[in-house]
Amino acid sequence: MSQGRITNRPYETAFSISRIDAWACRAPIKGGSVATSFGIMRDRPAVFVRIEDDQGWFGWGEIFANWPAAGAEHRVNLLMDDIAEIVLGKLWQTPEEMFWSLEKKTQIRAIQCGEQGPFAHVIAGLDITAWDLVSRRAELPLAKAINANAHQHVPVYASGIQIGAAQAEVPKARKAGFDAFKVKVGFGADDANRLVELSHAMKATERLFADANQAWSFDGARSFLQATRSVSLGWMEEPLRVDDAPQNWAELAALGVPLAGGENMAGKSEFADALASGSYSFLQPDVAKWGGITGCHEVARDIVEAGRTYCPHFLGGGIGLAASAHLLAAIGGSGLLEVDFNANILRAGFSSVEESINGGNWAIGSEPGIGITELPAAVLATVSLVRSCCV
Incomplete structure (x- = not known):
């Protein structure tokens, strides 16, 4: 499997992140729970991430946080305390460059604490933000x-x-x-x-x-x-x-x-x-x-x-x-x-x-990026933890 198959893009792909914001959210479940064969979700969690560059362009992403029950707040802290320092202020030529670099640079940390999954979740969410930013800046839907x-x-x-x-x-x-x-x-x-x-x-x-x-x-x-x-x-x-x-x-x-x-x-x-x-x-x-x-x-x-x-x-x-x-x-x-x-x-x-x-x-529509520009009030009402990090 080869890397970097998206080639000859007619838009600027380089970016530098100057600010990261992350929100851990927990929404009550109508009816009390959602059951799977391996466990029960007693609320609906999510972690939303926003990045911004020094020109004001921004991108949104989401980090997996369904499991374990304490996962949402953990992912926000992992992002801010372990990974933000690796990405902030660096000029990335493409989202792919950032993704593969983060995969490599966090391997030992993830092995050291036995948390390969959570590190992968956070990196995945950051990658989505980068793609949203560069496609939004190009005034193109992400697709x-x-x-x-x-x-x-x-x-x-x-x-x-x-x-x-x-x-x-x-x-x-x-x-x-x-x-x-x-x-x-x-x-x-x-x-x-x-x-x-x-x-x-x-x-x-x-x-x-x-x-x-x-x-x-x-x-x-x-x-x-x-x-x-x-x-x-x-x-x-x-x-x-x-x-x-x-x-x-x-x-x-x-x-x-x-x-x-x-x-x-x-x-x-x-x-x-x-x-x-x-x-x-x-x-x-x-x-x-x-x-x-x-x-x-x-x-x-x-x-x-x-x-x-x-x-x-x-x-x-x-x-x-x-x-x-x-x-x-x-x-x-x-x-x-x-x-x-x-x-x-x-x-x-x-x-x-x-x-x-x-x-x-x-x-898909015609809105740039993934078509989302802000967290709506109904989502902000569910926030359990919010953290920010800047250059």
Whole structure:
């Protein structure tokens, strides 16, 4: 996999960061919690980041903070106390240069404290800010800054629907304009029967996906797929742990249900191994967990070139979702954009995000960058920690 594939850009790419601001946010959850097979979210966290140069140009990004429960404030402190000093005041020729430099310079720190994930999350968020800044300065939507021939619309699907609530939630998502739905499974023995029942209510033009969030052993995953043979699943996401034996993934893939994964992969080599295995039909890097725009663009290109489908994973706030939409539009292909259907003011509070979704598609629009210029009041009301750092 090669670096720096975005070439011959007809706009200025160099930038220097003079100020970094970061906000840890925690929004209450309507109904009390959001359940996955491995844990329960009792509030909705997010970390939003803003950078600014000495000319007043700025860019927004988002850092993954869903897990652990204390992750949001930790990521803000990690950014300000460990990483800000490496980026402030330095002239970067491109966002890619900053990304790969930060990956290299923080490796020992991350190993020393066993926190490779959190360091990767922070670097990913900073990379998004850099891309937003240079594309905003060029007066181009981020998708067009990456690829002049980027798509104007990308299809979306509703996610985050717990299988126990799916009979009630899928009709709501359908009414909201979605025609593809992903339900969370891996909670208990009734999940297979519930999925079969739900499939009977699907329209011929609709698609149904399932996500186990790494819940099962090989035997459990195989049993579930065999029990749901009558369901025309678009994909089965993370039926096994991401680090389970490759032969187990291969045996599941041989059952005929397309497999998906990637949100818990980090680094080009892990995605290369996943592609080489042949087990994954859909690969789902997350711009806020690893890679930002730079890394995810490279692996997304490899995914498409290998004949697989790139479908960005995202379960967070409005900034990361917008960045994911722009990257998918730039890559093209037949992928879908994941849109969490659970109520979350950290997503819905950005009016431009909600207005972008219509008729089962996300419209990229003509606003420069990712199309977000400030944190709305509803989001600022959820802030639990804010820190700034300047040259």
